[in-house]
Amino acid sequence: MLHRIQSRASNLKTSRRGFLKLAAGASAGLSLALHLPAQAQRSAALSSQGELDANAFVRISPDNTVTVVIKHLEMGQGTFTGLATLVAEELDADWAQIRSEHAPADSARYKNLHWGSQGTGGSSAIANAFTQMRIAGAGARAMLVGAAAQQWQVPVKHLEVSKGVIRHAASGRSATFGELAGAAAQQPVPAQDSLKLKDPAQFIYIGKAGVPRKDVGKTDGSAIFTQDIKRPEMQVAMVAHPPRFGARVASFDDSATRTIKGVINVVQIPTGIAVLARDTWSAKQGRDALKITWDNHQAFQGSSREILADYHQRVSQPGTRARNDGDAVTALARTDQRIEATFEFPYLAHATMEPMNCVAQVSEAGCEIWNGDQVQTMDQGAIAAILGIKPEQVTINTVFAGGSFGRRANPKSDYVLEAVEIARRAEGKPVKLVWSREDDTRAGYFRPAYVHKISAALGEDGLPTVWQQRIVGQSILAGTAFESFLVKNGIDATSVEGASNLAYQIPNLQVELHTVNQPIPVQWWRSVGHTHTGFSTEVMIDKLAHAAGKDPVEYRLALLQQHPRHRGVLQLAAEKAGWGKPLPQGRFRGVAVHESFNTFVAQVAEVARHNDGTFSVEKVTCAVDCGVAVNPDVIRAQMEGGIGYGLSPALLSEVTLEDGQVVQSNFHDYQVIRINHSPQIDVHIVPSAEAPTGVGEPGTPPIAPAIANALAAATGEWQTRLPLKGIRV
Amino acid sequence: MSVTLEINGVTHRVDASAETPLLWVIRDHLEMTGTKFGCGIAQCGACTVHLDGQPIRSCSTPLAAVAGRKITTIEGLASDAAADHNSVAGAVKDAWDALQVAQCGYCQSGQMMSAAALLSQNSRPDDAAIDAAMSGNICRCATYPRIRTAIKTAADQLSAGKTS
Numbered sequence A: 001m002l003h004r005i006q007s008r009a010s011n012l013k014t015s016r017r018g019f020l021k022l023a024a025g026a027s028a029g030l031s032l033a034l035h036l037p038a039q040a041q042r043s044a045a046l047s048s049q050g051e052l053d054a055n056a057f058v059r060i061s062p063d064n065t066v067t068v069v070i071k072h073l074e075m076g077q078g079t080f081t082g083l084a085t086l087v088a089e090e091l092d093a094d095w096a097q098i099r100s101e102h103a104p105a106d107s108a109r110y111k112n113l114h115w116g117s118q119g120t121g122g123s124s125a126i127a128n129a130f131t132q133m134r135i136a137g138a139g140a141r142a143m144l145v146g147a148a149a150q151q152w153q154v155p156v157k158h159l160e161v162s163k164g165v166i167r168h169a170a171s172g173r174s175a176t177f178g179e180l181a182g183a184a185a186q187q188p189v190p191a192q193d194s195l196k197l198k199d200p201a202q203f204i205y206i207g208k209a210g211v212p213r214k215d216v217g218k219t220d221g222s223a224i225f226t227q228d229i230k231r232p233e234m235q236v237a238m239v240a241h242p243p244r245f246g247a248r249v250a251s252f253d254d255s256a257t258r259t260i261k262g263v264i265n266v267v268q269i270p271t272g273i274a275v276l277a278r279d280t281w282s283a284k285q286g287r288d289a290l291k292i293t294w295d296n297h298q299a300f301q302g303s304s305r306e307i308l309a310d311y312h313q314r315v316s317q318p319g320t321r322a323r324n325d326g327d328a329v330t331a332l333a334r335t336d337q338r339i340e341a342t343f344e345f346p347y348l349a350h351a352t353m354e355p356m357n358c359v360a361q362v363s364e365a366g367c368e369i370w371n372g373d374q375v376q377t378m379d380q381g382a383i384a385a386i387l388g389i390k391p392e393q394v395t396i397n398t399v400f401a402g403g404s405f406g407r408r409a410n411p412k413s414d415y416v417l418e419a420v421e422i423a424r425r426a427e428g429k430p431v432k433l434v435w436s437r438e439d440d441t442r443a444g445y446f447r448p449a450y451v452h453k454i455s456a457a458l459g460e461d462g463l464p465t466v467w468q469q470r471i472v473g474q475s476i477l478a479g480t481a482f483e484s485f486l487v488k489n490g491i492d493a494t495s496v497e498g499a500s501n502l503a504y505q506i507p508n509l510q511v512e513l514h515t516v517n518q519p520i521p522v523q524w525w526r527s528v529g530h531t532h533t534g535f536s537t538e539v540m541i542d543k544l545a546h547a548a549g550k551d552p553v554e555y556r557l558a559l560l561q562q563h564p565r566h567r568g569v570l571q572l573a574a575e576k577a578g579w580g581k582p583l584p585q586g587r588f589r590g591v592a593v594h595e596s597f598n599t600f601v602a603q604v605a606e607v608a609r610h611n612d613g614t615f616s617v618e619k620v621t622c623a624v625d626c627g628v629a630v631n632p633d634v635i636r637a638q639m640e641g642g643i644g645y646g647l648s649p650a651l652l653s654e655v656t657l658e659d660g661q662v663v664q665s666n667f668h669d670y671q672v673i674r675i676n677h678s679p680q681i682d683v684h685i686v687p688s689a690e691a692p693t694g695v696g697e698p699g700t701p702p703i704a705p706a707i708a709n710a711l712a713a714a715t716g717e718w719q720t721r722l723p724l725k726g727i728r729v
Numbered sequence B: 001m002s003v004t005l006e007i008n009g010v011t012h013r014v015d016a017s018a019e020t021p022l023l024w025v026i027r028d029h030l031e032m033t034g035t036k037f038g039c040g041i042a043q044c045g046a047c048t049v050h051l052d053g054q055p056i057r058s059c060s061t062p063l064a065a066v067a068g069r070k071i072t073t074i075e076g077l078a079s080d081a082a083a084d085h086n087s088v089a090g091a092v093k094d095a096w097d098a099l100q101v102a103q104c105g106y107c108q109s110g111q112m113m114s115a116a117a118l119l120s121q122n123s124r125p126d127d128a129a130i131d132a133a134m135s136g137n138i139c140r141c142a143t144y145p146r147i148r149t150a151i152k153t154a155a156d157q158l159s160a161g162k163t164s
């Protein structure tokens, strides 16, 4: 999301330098500050229960449980596991004694070091917290060891720590972390520069198999999501939303609603009419019984077809330059062998498995919410602003999210504020806002629709001499808090990322952007700009390889001589997929490679042609280079999931609008992949000592172009419009 | 209306209108939240429970239709699994945990209920049988490859349990 734009330049370099120092065994390159809580800065973090509150991230209780406080939302991407792995590693804890819990909203302690505020996104969790969480573990370990040394009157250097037990070999003494917790709380908090982090050769958890996930309760029904929150006297609310973006309530009649058993109240809020009830079904029935007249004066009344037709017009005109190497305009004017393609991408809904929801309670003291909260600082600020209170008066209880893919990091805090608007009208009672699937699908905040055009020409050696790419679409960042620093010179970085930094070496390379305002709310969607730039650039390069009569893998490698990590994943994926080896009749391969969020991914897709001309994706071979692989199984899971998430828009999904209304409403018409669409996926991780980078998003961009390129291997035609449903081979 | 139903071996009396979906009876009236709401129209499978051993979409099953019948939810599957690891429930739970199937986890109650129903009827499902039984269960985290492997792993565990 907001992410790497900030991280990309300075922070990544900082963390990479910091990492290298650590890897060299130097005393912790602590350029990333560890934010210790105020109470732990005092000498002893003593609690009456004999618990060690070592720092903002680590608590150790006498029952030998180590609680790791996780500052990043667990929405499926494995933060509960990955961040805890880093703590456990430096603490030398037993993995079985570790439990993870979400941090409270407190930007001072729990900010994302890439953003400066608390929030999760941009595949940044491991990347920003890698050193910070290790220091937290090492700090707690030093306090435990210090306590043991004092109790046993032995030097610290004679103590060993392994799997949550501290031992003194000479005397045969040993104690568990839990036994030492109370005494450790009396120890001074160690100075950060006194801590020495492990050499990677000593790692017992980082990079190892058999480190199971810590987001437990997901196979017995006990894991708690927002939808599962219960509070005393809680009411359930459903909202009748306007059917068109920009429409308002003109008048409404709630007399039928108020006769429904279980309905408690009906209130008008800025985003519609809310029905409060004792339970969800009563709220839904109450909502269905409302009679509302909508005022459409300010409403969007157009269609996505018209929007895209307009984009196709604009794409032939020069836009605002995002990159300009050499002189693409002249080079194109000189050639009579132009190769062109125009690409089209629809709006997409996030369609998280758990529809948006939020529990809120507004009282004299302030506001408390329960939410799968992805951007705590932003949500706190937005809530405080509408209630006229201070951000510190907003308490956020972060719980598991049933998926987000960016949706819960809404730049306007849309559904969160809707819950608060209802709660402030509920006489202090807690309110659970529940969106139906239809509400969720039609609420907007879509991945924007885009049209791209790429014009290129080849030199005598078959390699491209010129590449001009134009992109037309809405700006995700316009009108958000990020606009002022992430939209530069008229370029929203999230509109062109993946295109403006194209890795292929081409002497005349130009990327231009047309930003078009539309009244359709848009938002980041797993891998953001890369969802479309990854497709257009990788399909185009494949088309050029074919025009040059070259093998698609060899052609890319020839253009990536300055990019060893792109080359590494491309070669590994090709090798593991058996690239170049003959395939059975009716099978075809396609390849794509793309960098996003500083992680490099290549995929080879294998498609099968069926007798009726339809096709299926049978197998995907994926190679990923994300630096140090903190938890290889989570990385594999994220590649599988990222590929699967990208398969839906590759094959099936699109949001369309007609007469101002979103046509799709639920999974019967907003189609997503099911198990029968899911290919075999083999993931290979490139061994690396580079600083770790994220894996939540980078698996998504390459899959659609890899499939399109496989279809081209079958048909000789490069598809330029997503989704690919209905394509015959 | 007042209805009696048996959930996970426990008899409950519920006062709710006849057309109230079983999903909301389970979640809101009985406060068992393992069974999830995803779509409300029998399209996603998040709300799957067993009715007399058969998988059903509880969001689209009215209370009146289940009066006096036996229902099993994910909580019941988990306690059956704890009681007997060689049961279908045990094999499914163990396989799901061993393969680390869940990502966000929101769909997994429904996935496991559908998988358990499949394995109760077909102890050796092939890919086509898995597709047929499981394609009603959406996973937006796309854990499908692991779901497929987990079902086969559970089938292996069940047949090993039978022969040993």
Ligand code: FES
Binding pocket: B036, B037, B038, B039, B040, B041, B042, B043, B044, B045, B046, B047, B048, B057, B058, B059, B060
């Ligand atoms: S909630 Fe019942 S099938 Fe989706």
Ligand code: FES
Binding pocket: A076, A353, A402, A403, B102, B103, B104, B105, B106, B107, B108, B138, B139, B140, B141, B142, B143
């Ligand atoms: S695990 Fe997230 S929807 Fe299936």
